[in-house]
Amino acid sequence: MNDLHYFSDLGLDIVDHGLDEFWEIISWEQINKYPADLILLDARAGVLTVDEFSSIGTWAALPAVQAGQVGPWYAGAPYSYIGLVPIMQELTALINASNPDLV
Secondary structure (H helix, E strand, O other): OOHHHHHHHHHOOOOOOOOOOOOOOOHHHHHOOOOOOEEEEEEEOOOOOOOHOOOOHHOOOHHHOOOOOOOOOOOOOOOOHHHHHHHHHHHHHHHHHHHHHEE
């Protein structure tokens, strides 16, 4: 969670669910209550891929998904400069290529 606070401090607009918890458990039918122009999916092994998500109708209807503004989130990022630099470069490129006017 500290990385999200850091990115927010740098000026990145991050959706805030307003709860004291780190995350909120909601159904797919409620997911669009948080408008997002870029969605990051957990990149760890064993979680659903973008292709697997595509079979979920409410996922496919999200503006960011329709615009192709979906990328990986490395929740278990390495704690070294050598390991983290390519991840940060990829995230920077995703943010720079995204259209913030979707929502």
